[in-house]
Amino acid sequence: MNGAHDMGGMMNFGPVKEEVDEPVFHAEWERRVFGLTIAVSATEAVNIDMGRRAREFIPPAEYLSSTYYEIWLAGLTRLLLETGLVSEDELSSGTARTPAVPVKRVLKPDMVPSMLAVGSDSERPAETPARFAVGDPVLTRNMHPIGHTRLPRYARAKRGVIERVHGTHVFPDSHAHGLGEAPQWLYTVRFTGAEMWGEDADPTLTTSIDAWESYLEPR
Amino acid sequence: MNDSGHSELSDVEVRVRALESLLAEKGYIDPATVDALVDAYETRIGPRNGAKVVAQAWADNDFLEWLRADATAALTSLGLAGRQGEHTIVVENTQDEHNLVVCTLCSCYPWPLLGLPPVWYKSAAYRSRAVMDPRSVLADFGVSVPQSTRIRVWDSTAELRYLVIPMRPAGTDGWSADQLADLVTRDSMIGTGFALRPDQVVRR
Numbered sequence: 230m231n232g233a234h235d236m237g238g239m240m241n242f243g244p245v246k247e248e249v250d251e252p253v254f255h256a257e258w259e260r261r262v263f264g265l266t267i268a269v270s271a272t273e274a275v276n277i278d279m280g281r282r283a284r285e286f287i288p289p290a291e292y293l294s295s296t297y298y299e300i301w302l303a304g305l306t307r308l309l310l311e312t313g314l315v316s317e318d319e320l321s322s323g324t325a326r327t328p329a330v331p332v333k334r335v336l337k338p339d340m341v342p343s344m345l346a347v348g349s350d351s352e353r354p355a356e357t358p359a360r361f362a363v364g365d366p367v368l369t370r371n372m373h374p375i376g377h378t379r380l381p382r383y384a385r386a387k388r389g390v391i392e393r394v395h396g397t398h399v400f401p402d403s404h405a406h407g408l409g410e411a412p413q414w415l416y417t418v419r420f421t422g423a424e425m426w427g428e429d430a431d432p433t434l435t436t437s438i439d440a441w442e443s444y445l446e447p448r
Numbered sequence: 449m450n451d452s453g454h455s456e457l458s459d460v461e462v463r464v465r466a467l468e469s470l471l472a473e474k475g476y477i478d479p480a481t482v483d484a485l486v487d488a489y490e491t492r493i494g495p496r497n498g499a500k501v502v503a504q505a506w507a508d509n510d511f512l513e514w515l516r517a518d519a520t521a522a523l524t525s526l527g528l529a530g531r532q533g534e535h536t537i538v539v540e541n542t543q544d545e546h547n548l549v550v551c552t553l554c555s556c557y558p559w560p561l562l563g564l565p566p567v568w569y570k571s572a573a574y575r576s577r578a579v580m581d582p583r584s585v586l587a588d589f590g591v592s593v594p595q596s597t598r599i600r601v602w603d604s605t606a607e608l609r610y611l612v613i614p615m616r617p618a619g620t621d622g623w624s625a626d627q628l629a630d631l632v633t634r635d636s637m638i639g640t641g642f643a644l645r646p647d648q649v650v651r652r
Contacts, residue, residue, distance in 0.1 A: 236553075251567065340481075342488070346527065436603060439603075
């Protein structure tokens, strides 16, 4: 999705402003939205890629005028409706009207430290050899999927070099749509500033993205 | 802020309260779990964790080598891997190269080491410009990197997380890791700042 979330290279957002002594959260509702999002993900009814996809599908004007946790709230709400965990009617009334959908796990407070310490590893055993090796020149695909992708617009159809090889990882473009993990080899790909931004780019700049194998072609 | 004693909840507060109560009623979440998650990131998991890692890397060359070879394993040994830090890579700032970390697509950030990201890291201003004109972003932070130093930007587009090891400040020979950790700021571990000089901190 060529959404408003894909911000690399956009202009005119003004200076980056750092807040002095910034708190972790700025309001109680932000705390709740954060905790609810993590707690709902622990049910395994949704996954992290679905979460990103749900936030990215917010229409651009709304996305750009929302705060970070407003975007999280909108994304969480969308996923809860999509998965049928709650209905529109329940959301508007705030009361359960239908039986709960069975979920794999309900996170309890005493499980929080170990859940955070373990995390959720995206790496999977490799079943095929890697197509590329460190130093290989590659071309990123020119693709504009309607669905979720982690290949940013600014890094499409660009010539880069494989810098690192990271094993095979869950493929977000599939996982975000509930179409399975479909793991692929993952690489760090390095580009020059000039390749990304043209001859006026900072000559000392190089940028990298982390790219799944199907984002890349040999050159 | 309303300090009249009346309860005047905003629309978003009302919606979030209703959502939490609905999710709890349906048995999907436990509100005490939400409390525990929030508490973890407000009290335990924050940039002091990353500062400890950087200080140890400065003080102990074997540990630095381990970070270079397999940062995830080295961090696991300290209990500093886990959620949003399942695969971590350290990158080192030098006179020749300055590293800067961004997530242009969302807000990927090494939670076990730095906690939750600050608002500026998630902002459109940072996400849009860090990859295209990083020196102007550094200037917003009052940071200037010499033209002779290359700028290396890491866009965190997968489940790999990056920690910048800033340059060790001069005048810190013989300091313990605990003392060195006081010099390591959050921004220096993202690349939007430098570690503090000894005269910028009060020695313990």
